[in-house]
Amino acid sequence: MRMDDGVAEFVSIYGKAGRVVFFGGAGVSTESGIPDFRSEDGVYRQKYAYPPERILSHSFFCENTEEFFRFYFDKMIYPDAKPNAAHFFLAEEEKKGKIVSVVTQNIDGLHRKAGSVNVRELHGSVYRNTCMKCGAKYDLSYMLGRRGKIPRCSCGGIVKPDVVLYEENLDGETVENAIEEISSCDLLIVGGTSLNVYPAAGFVRLAKGKTVLVNKSETPLDEIADLVIHQPIGEFFKKVKAYEE
Ligand code: OAD
Numbered sequence: 001m002r003m004d005d006g007v008a009e010f011v012s013i014y015g016k017a018g019r020v021v022f023f024g025g026a027g028v029s030t031e032s033g034i035p036d037f038r039s040e041d042g043v044y045r046q047k048y049a050y051p052p053e054r055i056l057s058h059s060f061f062c063e064n065t066e067e068f069f070r071f072y073f074d075k076m077i078y079p080d081a082k083p084n085a086a087h088f089f090l091a092e093e094e095k096k097g098k099i100v101s102v103v104t105q106n107i108d109g110l111h112r113k114a115g116s117v118n119v120r121e122l123h124g125s126v127y128r129n130t131c132m133k134c135g136a137k138y139d140l141s142y143m144l145g146r147r148g149k150i151p152r153c154s155c156g157g158i159v160k161p162d163v164v165l166y167e168e169n170l171d172g173e174t175v176e177n178a179i180e181e182i183s184s185c186d187l188l189i190v191g192g193t194s195l196n197v198y199p200a201a202g203f204v205r206l207a208k209g210k211t212v213l214v215n216k217s218e219t220p221l222d223e224i225a226d227l228v229i230h231q232p233i234g235e236f237f238k239k240v241k242a243y244e245e
Contacts, residue, residue: 007240017185021100027192027193028192055067089237102116109126124171127140128162129151138153
């Protein structure tokens with residue numbers, strides 16, 4: 001494990017790797033103006049009538065649907081957020097054939113907005129929504145048009161965001177793809193995640209190749225990663241690009 005500016009070491013490890021996978025979380029989007037969950041100014045540090053982790057649970061959704069949507073519209077949706085240097089770096093590297101996939105816990109859709117195609121959205125996306133009664137699909141603008149009330153389908157059913165809540169299972173095919181890619185890549189870059197939430201956090205342990213961590217604060221992976229970089233991830237990838245040019 002080495003801790004320094006890290007750009008040269010990163011470029012060296014990255015250059016030697018054939019298949020690279022990125023695994024990320026909310027910290028990837030803070031430089032786009034979306035707060036993360038567990039930092040000082042994170043969503044989970046703010047005061048609400050209920051603990052946010054309780055609000056984001058399946059049973060709360062069923063029992064307090066109106067309150068759930070109040071929180072959801074207020075704190076979980078950032079339709080105007082733009083991808084930052086980290087999202088763009090990963091999208092460009094995918095086009096070059098270097099990045100195999102991005103596995104993300106984020107629901108903000110910013111990797112796709114930046115141009116990444118192979119994106120495994122472990123916790124779903126605010127851009128996909130489904131009627132609980134008839135299965136009709138709705139986009140984000142439909143939901144935003146119903147801000148302030150419970151979004152309903154033309155059939156009368158509640159339209160639920162395709163976002164994985166606590167007490168719910170991750171999508172099987174998404175998990176299968178993520179596990180297959182992580183366990184077969186030469187290099188796993190882990191970034192912007194506290195690695196607190198399972199099962200997602202456990203996937204990074206399946207990597208058999210090298211592991212690089214880019215995170216502002218310490219994580220359980222610091223001990224075992226080949227390279228640890230404690231810097232803002234967008235800033236770091238900007239430096240990597242500048243170094244390579
Ligand atoms: P967390 O808020 O737990 O962790 C974010 C991590 O990113 C922290 O370790 C920060 O130090 C770091 N960080 C913040 N900004 C950064 C930056 N610019 N560059 C590098 N690192 C930065 O978020 P997640 O690990 O994504 O699940 O949380 C996992 C899950 O918990 C979320 O997907 C969400 C939440 O409950 C659901 O909603 C189901």
